[in-house]
Amino acid sequence: KKGRGPFRGKMYSEMNHRSRNRGGPGVRARLEEDDGDVPMSEAHDGPRNRYLPYGPRPNRTANIHITVRRDLPTPERSSSTSRDGGRRNWFKITIPYGKKYDKSWLLSSIQNLCSVPFTPVEFHYDHNRAQFYVEDATTASALKQVSRKITDRDNYKVRPFLPALRGRVRCWHALPHAPPQSLQNELKPEEIEQLKLCMSKRYDGSQRALDLKSLRVDPDLVSQSIDVVLNQRSCMLVVLRIIEDNIPELQSLNLSSNKLYRLDDLSELAQKAAGLKILDLSRNELKSDRELDKVKGLKLEELWLDGNPLCDAFRDQSTYIRSVLDGHELPPPIAFDVEAPTTLPPCKGSYFGSDDLKVLVLRFLQQYYSIYDSSDRQGLLDAYHDGACCSLSIPFGPQNPPRNSLNEYFKDSRNVKKLKDPTMRFKLLKHTRLNVVAFLNELPKTQHDINSFMVDICAQTNTLLCFAVHGIFKEVDGKSRDSVRAFTRMFIAVPAGNTGLCIVNDELFVRNATTEEIRKAFLMPAPTPSSSPVPTLSAEQQEMLAAFSMQSGMNLEWSQKCLQDNDWDYGRAGQVFTQLKVGLVG
Amino acid sequence: ALTRLYLDKATLVWNGNAVSGQEELNKFFEMLPSSEFQVNMLDCQPVHEQATQGQTTVLVVTSGTVKFDGDKQRYFNQNFLLTAQATPTNTVWKIASDCFRFQDWAS
Numbered sequence: 001k002k003g004r005g006p007f008r009g010k011m012y013s014e015m016n017h018r019s020r021n022r023g024g025p026g027v028r029a030r031l032e033e034d035d036g037d038v039p040m041s042e043a044h045d046g047p048r049n050r051y052l053p054y055g056p057r058p059n060r061t062a063n064i065h066i067t068v069r070r071d072l073p074t075p076e077r078s079s080s081t082s083r084d085g086g087r088r089n090w091f092k093i094t095i096p097y098g099k100k101y102d103k104s105w106l107l108s109s110i111q112n113l114c115s116v117p118f119t120p121v122e123f124h125y126d127h128n129r130a131q132f133y134v135e136d137a138t139t140a141s142a143l144k145q146v147s148r149k150i151t152d153r154d155n156y157k158v159r160p161f162l163p164a165l166r167g168r169v170r171c172w173h174a175l176p177h178a179p180p181q182s183l184q185n186e187l188k189p190e191e192i193e194q195l196k197l198c199m200s201k202r203y204d205g206s207q208r209a210l211d212l213k214s215l216r217v218d219p220d221l222v223s224q225s226i227d228v229v230l231n232q233r234s235c236m237l238v239v240l241r242i243i244e245d246n247i248p249e250l251q252s253l254n255l256s257s258n259k260l261y262r263l264d265d266l267s268e269l270a271q272k273a274a275g276l277k278i279l280d281l282s283r284n285e286l287k288s289d290r291e292l293d294k295v296k297g298l299k300l301e302e303l304w305l306d307g308n309p310l311c312d313a314f315r316d317q318s319t320y321i322r323s324v325l326d327g328h329e330l331p332p333p334i335a336f337d338v339e340a341p342t343t344l345p346p347c348k349g350s351y352f353g354s355d356d357l358k359v360l361v362l363r364f365l366q367q368y369y370s371i372y373d374s375s376d377r378q379g380l381l382d383a384y385h386d387g388a389c390c391s392l393s394i395p396f397g398p399q400n401p402p403r404n405s406l407n408e409y410f411k412d413s414r415n416v417k418k419l420k421d422p423t424m425r426f427k428l429l430k431h432t433r434l435n436v437v438a439f440l441n442e443l444p445k446t447q448h449d450i451n452s453f454m455v456d457i458c459a460q461t462n463t464l465l466c467f468a469v470h471g472i473f474k475e476v477d478g479k480s481r482d483s484v485r486a487f488t489r490m491f492i493a494v495p496a497g498n499t500g501l502c503i504v505n506d507e508l509f510v511r512n513a514t515t516e517e518i519r520k521a522f523l524m525p526a527p528t529p530s531s532s533p534v535p536t537l538s539a540e541q542q543e544m545l546a547a548f549s550m551q552s553g554m555n556l557e558w559s560q561k562c563l564q565d566n567d568w569d570y571g572r573a574g575q576v577f578t579q580l581k582v583g584l585v586g
Numbered sequence: 587a588l589t590r591l592y593l594d595k596a597t598l599v600w601n602g603n604a605v606s607g608q609e610e611l612n613k614f615f616e617m618l619p620s621s622e623f624q625v626n627m628l629d630c631q632p633v634h635e636q637a638t639q640g641q642t643t644v645l646v647v648t649s650g651t652v653k654f655d656g657d658k659q660r661y662f663n664q665n666f667l668l669t670a671q672a673t674p675t676n677t678v679w680k681i682a683s684d685c686f687r688f689q690d691w692a693s
Binding site for chain 1: 597599600601602603604614617618619625626627628629630631632633634636637638639645647649653654656657659661663665667682683684685687688689690691692693
């Protein structure tokens, strides 16, 4: 990498690498770890290369500690670097406290170490920082390469004053950046003439309409290698001037598909085309409706914004219309590009696949949840395989508001997207049936609304049944009493007995129920697919019910069902219940 | 090309609609509008070998938000069974089953 290109060679000969043995002035690089100085977020898992060239300034014995850090571009940034078509990538180099060094000394010192000749563009100071731009990633990474050179430790000791500066590792940022202002495309006069010609072809005099959609890829411009990038200020201003000079009576302007991410450059549009009534900004990159504030003064009758990121921020069309068009004084009706009707397949209820499976699964769920909702979930031991696994998760992010928070579930929540620690990941996966049931017993007491249950049978083989249950429950005691939750629970089971299921995997996802879900929940009296309306109970029956509920530990709904099914024969009901509990599988 | 990730006999249950086999899956995904997913939560468990007859399988459970073209943004839950298929040179994971539901599927 050394000595590449004439420019490089020249610099190299000026600098004397061998000087380090003499302890004279020379530029050195040293690798030094410093975890304290640079705040790195989780997302930055790119290489963190640092180097510290310390080279004395002429007449001074100060040392520069410079580190190079390359931030990985966020999606936003990478789209910003492609604004100019992505033909070049610009990087902004920042050297904190660079101001205190002599500019030419600083740049030549860096160049001495850098294997690639670079041209610092727009070198300037910002407070104490020295900043300049370099073109392309190779250059930026070459600057990084220098960081790997390792110093001669002995020489380090030669400079006793060094310890004072040692602690201060400065960050030299190399960040992807939009092309510097001065280098943005400036059109030459003859290019402007061609652009004018192109625009006139796109102008419909009868409608006073100018169509500048996808202007950059216009064949006439492309064939002459004229690059008109409308999201760059200079180009937009040229276009506006052409409009102002030639067609100030313009009434309709189509700027769609031009990667416009802001409307600042259109601020003069209202003056230059005062009669403009129709403006099409669709299929651009506008992220916020506030962009429209920048084109205040336009008295539009039609405004097209579909296909911009800002559209997604609105939940429904009416909010969108109200929010965007407020203050624009548009007379109704508003020509609005209505989003294409949804072509999503219709959503259906439970999918069982077959009636047999439906019966099997529903019966399983009834039995399972009657115990789950009881005061002691120990009865579930019979439902699980010895080697069963169970884990819990809750939503991450906006779905989990502080009010009615899912605190009780939080500590057991296993979200491996966020949780990286392998020990914790291991701990949060409950394994073996004893651990599983012990865990379930610690969770808040519940009452499930079995009528709310929706089941999707996902997979079935001779040895496996995998299904998802979605539904609603409420907590019946504790701090979150009466909180209504929604859940999605994955069960994987193996066959047991003739017609039973034995759970091998159980994954429970709990979230807060929505207002809509709460409204619909617990409306009907309890369960059973084949139930007839519940008759009012006699006093004797009520007594029996209370006693049965207490003895069995089942809630009233289930106790009543059990008694009913057994013709209010207390003894028989008790027997059946015990059998059920023991042989949940059958 | 999404169907390449699925076993030949895999099943997708999408908001209660069952789709089975490569051909149907192909048609289904083609017809589905384009989408943008954000996965916020992910949990997984090894599936017990008794259920899989020894074929290494993982249960993956996810949730987050999705925006389909022409539809509002919604919360979803999606669960997969991923199964390992050993080839002479390496192991390839395929989707044996896929179950997707909007949390507000009813509205």
